[in-house]
Amino acid sequence: MKKNILVIPGDGIGPEVTTWGKAALEKIAEIFGHEFVFDEALMGHAAIEVTGEPLPDETLEKARKSDAILFGAIGHAMYDNDPSLKVRPEQGLLKIRKELGLFANLRPILLFDELLQASSIKPEILRGTDILFFRELTGDVYFGEKTRSEDRNTASDLMIYHRYEVERIAHKAYQAAQQRSKKLCSVDKANVLESSRLWRETVQEIAKQYPDVETEHMFIDNAAMQLIKNPKKFDVVLTANLFGDILTDEASQIAGSMGMLASASVGESTGFFEPIHGSAHDITGKDLANPLASILSAALMLEIGFGLKDEAKLLVDTVDEVLKEGFRTHDIADQTTNRFKVLGTAEMGKLVLK
Amino acid sequence: MKKNILVIPGDGIGPEVTTWGKAALEKIAEIFGHEFVFDEALMGHAAIEVTGEPLPDETLEKARKSDAILFGAIGHAMYDNDPSLKVRPEQGLLKIRKELGLFANLRPILLFDELLQASSIKPEILRGTDILFFRELTGDVYFGEKTRSEDRNTASDLMIYHRYEVERIAHKAYQAAQQRSKKLCSVDKANVLESSRLWRETVQEIAKQYPDVETEHMFIDNAAMQLIKNPKKFDVVLTANLFGDILTDEASQIAGSMGMLASASVGESTGFFEPIHGSAHDITGKDLANPLASILSAALMLEIGFGLKDEAKLLVDTVDEVLKEGFRTHDIADQTTNRFKVLGTAEMGKLVLK
Numbered sequence: 001m002k003k004n005i006l007v008i009p010g011d012g013i014g015p016e017v018t019t020w021g022k023a024a025l026e027k028i029a030e031i032f033g034h035e036f037v038f039d040e041a042l043m044g045h046a047a048i049e050v051t052g053e054p055l056p057d058e059t060l061e062k063a064r065k066s067d068a069i070l071f072g073a074i075g076h077a078m079y080d081n082d083p084s085l086k087v088r089p090e091q092g093l094l095k096i097r098k099e100l101g102l103f104a105n106l107r108p109i110l111l112f113d114e115l116l117q118a119s120s121i122k123p124e125i126l127r128g129t130d131i132l133f134f135r136e137l138t139g140d141v142y143f144g145e146k147t148r149s150e151d152r153n154t155a156s157d158l159m160i161y162h163r164y165e166v167e168r169i170a171h172k173a174y175q176a177a178q179q180r181s182k183k184l185c186s187v188d189k190a191n192v193l194e195s196s197r198l199w200r201e202t203v204q205e206i207a208k209q210y211p212d213v214e215t216e217h218m219f220i221d222n223a224a225m226q227l228i229k230n231p232k233k234f235d236v237v238l239t240a241n242l243f244g245d246i247l248t249d250e251a252s253q254i255a256g257s258m259g260m261l262a263s264a265s266v267g268e269s270t271g272f273f274e275p276i277h278g279s280a281h282d283i284t285g286k287d288l289a290n291p292l293a294s295i296l297s298a299a300l301m302l303e304i305g306f307g308l309k310d311e312a313k314l315l316v317d318t319v320d321e322v323l324k325e326g327f328r329t330h331d332i333a334d335q336t337t338n339r340f341k342v343l344g345t346a347e348m349g350k351l352v353l354k
Numbered sequence: 355m356k357k358n359i360l361v362i363p364g365d366g367i368g369p370e371v372t373t374w375g376k377a378a379l380e381k382i383a384e385i386f387g388h389e390f391v392f393d394e395a396l397m398g399h400a401a402i403e404v405t406g407e408p409l410p411d412e413t414l415e416k417a418r419k420s421d422a423i424l425f426g427a428i429g430h431a432m433y434d435n436d437p438s439l440k441v442r443p444e445q446g447l448l449k450i451r452k453e454l455g456l457f458a459n460l461r462p463i464l465l466f467d468e469l470l471q472a473s474s475i476k477p478e479i480l481r482g483t484d485i486l487f488f489r490e491l492t493g494d495v496y497f498g499e500k501t502r503s504e505d506r507n508t509a510s511d512l513m514i515y516h517r518y519e520v521e522r523i524a525h526k527a528y529q530a531a532q533q534r535s536k537k538l539c540s541v542d543k544a545n546v547l548e549s550s551r552l553w554r555e556t557v558q559e560i561a562k563q564y565p566d567v568e569t570e571h572m573f574i575d576n577a578a579m580q581l582i583k584n585p586k587k588f589d590v591v592l593t594a595n596l597f598g599d600i601l602t603d604e605a606s607q608i609a610g611s612m613g614m615l616a617s618a619s620v621g622e623s624t625g626f627f628e629p630i631h632g633s634a635h636d637i638t639g640k641d642l643a644n645p646l647a648s649i650l651s652a653a654l655m656l657e658i659g660f661g662l663k664d665e666a667k668l669l670v671d672t673v674d675e676v677l678k679e680g681f682r683t684h685d686i687a688d689q690t691t692n693r694f695k696v697l698g699t700a701e702m703g704k705l706v707l708k
């Protein structure tokens with residue numbers, strides 16, 4: 001199989017971890033006899049520094065032409081500390097999501113048995129958890145109109161949904177639920193928000209087309225609580241952009257660390273694969289980042305992007321094996337014991353490749 | 355001391371639990387020689403059934419005249435299942451918050467040693483946690499304009515903040531931080547939302563007036579994760595209405611159960627005291643609800659509303675003692691052992707009073 005893959009390392013620890021996601025893809029191509037042709041492009045702070053734009057046209061063009069995108073992370077402390085800056089790294093990520101029509105962000109909570117103890121949650125609560133989040137990714141308060149009054153004393157963001165936006169992601173989530181345990185939980189705040197009432201109404205309608213799937217509706221505040229109280233009761237979770245952002249980061253504790261979770265954004269064409277962790281400027285360049293989420297993002301690309309199930313499985317199994325052998329990066333090592341062999345980013349990356 | 359207290363039992367388990375919050379106040383009045391005069395009023399579904407309105411004028415008038423309000427819970431499955439209903443119980447709660455100017459919602463995460471094991475989070479992660487949330491309560495996407503297009507296919511809610519709204523709650527939070535460990539974490543989504551950028555800017559300004567307090571800014575997604583990864587690192591947490599709704603429900607797992615957490619809403623005049631749990635229609639009328647959050651709401655009323663520290667402490671200590679003696683309601687009982695004496699709502703209420 002021949003595929004064109006665009007690598008966008010982005011900011012912070014993005015480049016460090018993406019190196020290993022890319023290397024994993026190269027290795028897989030070698031083993032299975034595929035031809036993966038790589039190109040690279042800038043986005044975020046890295047792009048602003050060079051071109052003045054968080055998403056240069058060249059990047060977008062390359063993205064449109066590629067079969068899949070492997071992305072690192074975005075963001076920089078400079079902008080976080082100065083809310084008044086007009087050009088911001090995150091605009092690049094939001095724009096590429098919108099331009100490529102990446103309306104469905106899939107975030108599987110993959111639980112490696114070996115990492116049960118790395119979580120702050122009790123192992124007996126976690127064991128057996130298997131959640132697949134469908135986060136809507138191109139609507140909501142992320143993309144609604146933003147205003148700032150002239151005196152700068154009032155600011156607003158419009159939380160807005162159109163019925164078709166809810167429908168298309170709901171279909172994807174229900175189809176996935178049919179392949180899994182046939183349970184779907186839709187999360188909203190319909191007791192307060194009109195956009196959530198549209199969300200709930202629409203999901204109730206779509207649900208009728210999937211009578212084999214059992215639907216539950218839950219308020220976001222309750223969901224944020226239930227998710228850690230009893231994660232096993234969730235299977236497919238369908239939610240809006242902002243609520244999905246919050247819930248999936250929270251859910252990373254179920255997997256032991258943010259450094260373990262990958263996500264796939266799909267929609268109209270090219271798929272976009274990235275770790276759910278951020279740019280983590282505090283550990284950038286220190287060889288402390290966990291490259292496994294990028295390697296698992298590569299696995300998602302193989303599986304969801306290219307339909308290469310065996311290839312994806314080999315990557316996931318290899319990660320599992322490395323963990324079983326007791327190797328850990330800092331984020332998933334249990335500091336209180338020295339049962340583990342703690343590795344830097346590069347050592348961990350190399351080990352998985354071997 | 356003479357005080358007029360309005361009791362608003364509300365919906366679902368509201369009446370069952372509020373009975374015990376009120377009884378606790380009566381007992382305290384008796385012991386300390388205060389005169390608490392009680393009145394009662396309707397709100398939510400309970401009010402809609404009788405008057406057609408979720409917040410009848412009579413309730414609002416009584417509320418304005420009282421020195422403090424003890425509230426139960428709001429909401430009913432009927433409305434949750436039908437997003438198209440126009441008159442909704444929650445409108446009553448939102449309206450009374452707005453009308454009474456209750457802009458600051460204080461949610462202390464009170465951790466009873468005895469309940470460390472009732473949480474899904476590991477006891478060693480929890481031990482020593484002591485967080486005080488300041489949730490903004492009369493702004494944000496809760497109160498911004500709501501629209502629904504004529505064809506009903508588009509719905510929106512305006513997420514909006516004015517600088518003065520952020521300032522006044524920031525001052526309250528910083529003042530509390532000065533009385534505690536002098537650490538404040540402000541939570542927003544300034545990398546995406548303009549209203550969050552105003553929030554962050556404003557908090558940065560106010561921070562200068564409290565140089566003895568160390569300020570941290572955190573994105574909501576990260577905060578949702580850090581809160582369960584390492585709750586001990588938080589002290590005062592300051593956040594917007596929607597983010598506060600989500601984070602505090604999540605934080606209820608730190609305290610072992612939602613059934614243990616009380617909140618105080620304060621602002622321009624009369625304080626409003628309520629459990630953070632909801633109406634829980636699934637267990638309504640089954641004598642399963644935990645009355646302790648209502649009793650602890652009464653304690654917050656005594657302390658924050660009336661400045662009666664000894665009286666509040668007696669209530670909290672009594673709850674602690676009952677837990678030490680091994681008494682539990684269902685939500686905080688560890689079902690796997692039978693070390694506990696599991697009580698119904700009424701038995702637990704009576705026990706605390708004794």
Ligand SMILES: CC(C)[C@H](C(=O)O)[C@@H](O)C(=O)O
Pocket residue numbers: 074075090093245276278545546575
């Ligand atoms: C960096 C930020 C804009 C982004 C988001 O909020 O979507 C990130 O948190 C994510 O979840 O991918």
Ligand SMILES: CC(C)[C@H](C(=O)O)[C@@H](O)C(=O)O
Pocket residue numbers: 191192221428429444447599630
């Ligand atoms: C019932 C609902 C409107 C309310 C809210 O979202 O504020 C509740 O969840 C709370 O936290 O008090």
